[in-house]
Amino acid sequence: MNRISSQQRKLVSLVLIILLLAPIVYLGAPGDGTENSGGLLAQKRNQYDLGETSLGDVDPAGATMNLVLLGLRGIASNLLWQQAVEQKDHKDWAGLKATVDSIVLLQPHFKQVWQFQAWNLAYNVSAEWDGVVDRYHWVKEGGKFIIKGTKRNQKYPELYWDAGRILGHKIGGADEKKTFRKFFLDDPEIEGGGPDLELNPNAKDNYLVAKEWFLLSCEVESQPGITQTRLAPVLFRSYPVRSQMDYAEARQEEGKFDEVTRRAWDIAFNEVTTKWGAERFASPAGWIVLEATEDVLKQLVKEDNDKYSLEDKKRWVERRQNMCGYRNWRMRCLIEKKPETITAHRNLYEGKRDYFSGEDRIAVEKKLFAGMDGMEKLLAEFPELEENNDFREECLKGVTLWQALRVDSLDGKGIPVNYPLKYLWDQYPDEAKQYAELLRSQF
Amino acid sequence: MSFDVVGFNLAEGVVHFLKVFGGVFAAALFFAFLISLLKYGARGAGLFFLGIGRGCSDFIHTSPKRVWAITVLTWREAARKKALFVFVIFALLLMFAGWFLGGSVDRADLQVKNYISFILKAITWLTLPVILLLSCWGLPSDIKNRSLHTVVTKPVRRQEVVLGRFFGFTLVGSVVLLVMGTTGYFWTVGQVPEEARKELIARVPIYCDSLTFIDNAGVESEKGKNVGDVWMFRSYIEGATKEHASFQYNNLDVDAIRQQGQLRLEYNFEAFRTHKGDINERLLCNLVIVNNKTGTRYLLDRPIHVQEFSNRASDKTITLEETVSYLEEKTFTDEQGNEAQGQERIKRTANLFDDVLAGNSITIEVFSLDSGQFLGMARPDLFIKMPDRSFASSYFKAIFGIWLKMLVIIVIGVTASCFVKGPVATLLTFGIVMVGTTFNKLLRDLTTGSVEGGGPFEASYRMLYHMNPSTEIEASPLTVVMVIVDRILVGFLWTIQHLFPRFDFFNMNQFVANGIDVPWEATLLPSISVTLAFVIPCLILGYFSLQLREMEAK
CATH class of the missing domain: 2.60.120 (Jelly Rolls)
Structure with missing residues (x-):
């Protein structure tokens, strides 16, 4: 029989509770986020970056939702994914966005959700709409969604990279790029004009904003213990400078041949050679760099204690350079940053524009000729340019227009035997014929 | 609109109901007569007619006063069981819904849809489960507590117990729905962004009677070109x-x-x-x-x-x-x-x-x-607009739709609880509601033969031999047997499907969310018809079930 009284039983229970509380406090006391604060679990969580806060911003709504669902989070997510697919098929865009928002509340640290749905909104949903303003709206939705993803997950370089891709590639590379790029600076949905501050707080060009996101992706990737699985490192690290080049190129496509454009190429060249080119990449022959001079490679061999030969290093440098087209990008920047290149581009661009707008034939002919002449000089200095498709297209199209003017010229002399870029014209007869036919089809 | 709005033919519906109801009622009478003959011999015939006569007499002599007494009792019980706590959950949902809905889409006109869908879904999914549980557990717990034993010894008829329970739960549900519906209305109007408030309307559309597509050669057809969209609407x-x-x-x-x-x-x-x-x-x-x-x-x-x-x-x-x-x-x-x-x-x-x-x-x-x-x-994509009605009119019609659905659930729940215990009644009612909500279209497609791959036998055969639904099966004696068996099974399924209410009529949320007035012919009329079609037979079934039930059983 139990001989202790009720009061004694209560006291024993109290003592036992206190005794059991001690290990709980020791193990589970919450920390304040600093090292060695809190209980053992908090310290371990901090040490291995397992806490919600160390992954990114904590969303109270998502945390509540997960708590309320207990163990049913997986089932709820599955149902929501199914619903999202159905809503997309049935073109219920508002419903789709709401469902996607619910999915990320349940799976805030599942990288693929952010990537898949951001792409879905920016590329697939936007393409479904007919009005260009509507299409831009959904590209923005995709952009905002992935940016939200980067805030919730600060340790996934891929998400930052995806943000750069949507803002750079989608806005600057879509069929509607001309309009989208304008909207990026002057959004039709913003009352009073100006950019959408959520995407473009400093009113910059879309490629420059994309560059910032690519830089962030590289920065996150550089942190210890973080890797990305999106691209080979040499390619992944090229994106900031590639965005800089895209920016300069986009300006040229829009007919802006000024010092800003030249300067943009100059910055790109510096970044290619001193940043991307100077970064160390792992290879089977140890560390290598893409901007590999003899001295730099010898230094690397030395650092590796002669474990790999200089020849090995050179071979792997060449392979990596081929992989990412390093030499091509380097040469492109080198050529484009020259003032004479800018002038040649401008002459060909304006010659073409004036040709189609029916400007004075003699002036147009002069501009085209000057452009061809400038390009010929560049070709003489950089013979590798001949292999560049874009370069050939620009030159041969200029020659086509110039020839068309010469054929009907008032002086009656027709096309002279020798003229700038004749070598290129003769060397690529199929392409020349194709452009001549294209011009004929315009009239 | 992402769905077609098809009118409901009331006369056809009534005839169909009479056929099904008459058939089932006749079959039930026949079997009851047979069972009483088998059980009591020649005396059984007399007992059978006596039972029928007593039933008729009971229904004629129903006392509204006694029904009301049980209705009030049901209300009190529900309140005691903390059923009204559902308001707390509703209030919590409304308090935090803004977190989830507010920033989902930047375009105000698209947000309207989300707010309306949310509130109507929240009301549906909060009220219906509570009502389902209450209606399924009311009578069984009365029997278990022996309180019903006391009631039936009083001059209270069985159908009055069933009716009292039915009206009691309806009263509880109606109050809950009215409070939630009114709160939800003001919440929606308050939450929708200022610039989108003008979208809170109920357009009154007149849809075309027919849509045809005429091709380049002037040939008329029901469908135009297919551009490869997965959605064939x-x-x-x-x-x-x-x-x-x-x-x-x-x-x-x-x-x-x-x-x-x-x-x-x-x-x-x-x-x-x-x-x-x-x-x-x-x-x-x-x-x-x-x-x-x-x-x-x-x-x-x-x-x-x-x-x-x-x-x-x-x-x-x-x-x-x-x-x-x-x-x-x-x-x-x-x-x-x-x-x-x-x-x-x-x-x-x-x-x-x-x-x-x-x-x-x-x-x-x-x-x-x-x-x-x-x-x-598609057909609903071009319509003539009559003068717009207020958002409140279409919103409260949708609430009325939820109320009708609730009535069907109550009547099924109360009826089920008349012949089985609480857990079984809950499962049974839940099953009927699920089939009526989710699988109704599948059942109809199966019975009308619009599902590819044939009936159950043929489908099993195809699965066994890994044949896809469009592959033709070679003619053989087996295919003849297969067709006959499938016809019998599909016929059986055709009968069974009428036991499940068509809840697709009751879903009026899409109309309200799209700013369209809830149509009378396509939605309200069929919903009311379906509700009545279930209420009357279920009350009769409930009465006889309770009549035959052993009250002492726990």
Whole structure:
């Protein structure tokens, strides 16, 4: 029989509770986020970056939702994914966005959700709409969604990279790029004009904003213990400078041949050679760099204690350079940053524009000729340019227009035997014929 | 709208109900008679008729006072069981819903849809489970606590117990729904962004009687071109060709339109581009109103920009005033004597009511104008708008839809609890509700044979031999057997499907969310009919079940 009284039983229970509380406090006391604060679990969580806060911003709504669902989070997510697919098929865009928002509340640290749905909104949903303003709206939705993803997950370089891709590639590379790029600076949905501050707080060009996101992706990737699985490192690290080049190129496509454009190429060249080119990449022959001079490679061999030969290093440098087209990008920047290149581009661009707008034939002919002449000089200095498709297209199209003017010229002399870029014209007869036919089809 | 709105034929429905109800009732009487004969011998016949007579007498002598007493008792019990705590959950949902809904879409017009869908879904999913549990556990717990034993010894008839329970739970549900519905209404109106409040309306559409597609050769068909969209809801017409869609409206109430002073048309076409075209311009289409009586064609003098997916009614409304400007397509013969049409268009005017709508029957032809681009449309995509009604009217109709659904659940729950215990009654009711909500279309498709792959036997055969549904099965004696067995099974399924209420009629949320008035013929009338069709037989079944139930059993 139990001989202790009720009061004694209560006291024993109290003592036992206190005794059991001690290990709980020791193990589970919450920390304040600093090292060695809190209980053992908090310290371990901090040490291995397992806490919600160390992954990114904590969303109270998502945390509540997960708590309320207990163990049913997986089932709820599955149902929501199914619903999202159905809503997309049935073109219920508002419903789709709401469902996607619910999915990320349940799976805030599942990288693929952010990537898949951001792409879905920016590329697939936007393409479904007919009005260009509507299409831009959904590209923005995709952009905002992935940016939200980067805030919730600060340790996934891929998400930052995806943000750069949507803002750079989608806005600057879509069929509607001309309009989208304008909207990026002057959004039709913003009352009073100006950019959408959520995407473009400093009113910059879309490629420059994309560059910032690519830089962030590289920065996150550089942190210890973080890797990305999106691209080979040499390619992944090229994106900031590639965005800089895209920016300069986009300006040229829009007919802006000024010092800003030249300067943009100059910055790109510096970044290619001193940043991307100077970064160390792992290879089977140890560390290598893409901007590999003899001295730099010898230094690397030395650092590796002669474990790999200089020849090995050179071979792997060449392979990596081929992989990412390093030499091509380097040469492109080198050529484009020259003032004479800018002038040649401008002459060909304006010659073409004036040709189609029916400007004075003699002036147009002069501009085209000057452009061809400038390009010929560049070709003489950089013979590798001949292999560049874009370069050939620009030159041969200029020659086509110039020839068309010469054929009907008032002086009656027709096309002279020798003229700038004749070598290129003769060397690529199929392409020349194709452009001549294209011009004929315009009239 | 992303679904077709099809009218409900009440007369056909009533006849169908009488057939099913009569058949089942006759079968039940026959089996009851047979069982009483088997159980009691010749005395059974007398007992059977006595039971029937007593039943009739009980129903005739139902006392509203006693029914009301049990109704009040049910209300008190529900309150004691903390059923009204459901309000707390509802309040919590409303407090935090803004977190989830507010920033989901930046466009205010698209947000409206989300808010309305949320509130109506929240009300549905909070009230119905509570009511389901209450109705299924009421009588069984009475029996278990022996309180029903006390009640039935009093001069209370069994059907009064069933009716009292039914009205009691209905009262509880109605109060809950009324409070939630009213709160939800004010919450929605308050939450919707200021600039989108004007979208909180109930448009009253008159849909066309038929939609046909006419191809380049003038051949009419039910479907237009398929552009490969996974969603087959819309059919497409090609731009800058003779292809067009023809929306036929008969028996128009021209006097009502005349009172409105104008004819308002709303369209919701979808664009499909095969090439970029002018990306800064929306696709265009022409509308031709054809008076079916006179055959006169009125080509509206301005093409329409296709405002795809916009949720703003003002974007997609075409208003024709009393004097309509139109282009007459003049037919003339060319130099070779060939007849050509549409070569010359002369601007003219006509009176909307006396010319264009004369005879109360028109056809609206839609032509896409951009070469190589396609326009998609379905029957609800072009409608005549009558004067708008208030948002409250359509919102509370949707609440009424939830209320009707609740009535069906209560009556099924109470009836089930008359012959089985609480947990079984809950499962049974839940099963019926789930089948009625989710699998009803599947059941109908199976019974009408519109599901590929045949009946159960054929489907099993195909699965066994890894044959896809479109592969033809070679004729053999087995296929004959298969067809016969499947026919019997499908016939059985046809009968069974009537035991499940068609809850798809009750879902009025989509109308409200899309700013469309909840239609009487397509939704309200069938919902009321289905509710009545279940309430009457279930009460009879409940009465007899309780009559036969052993009250001492726990």
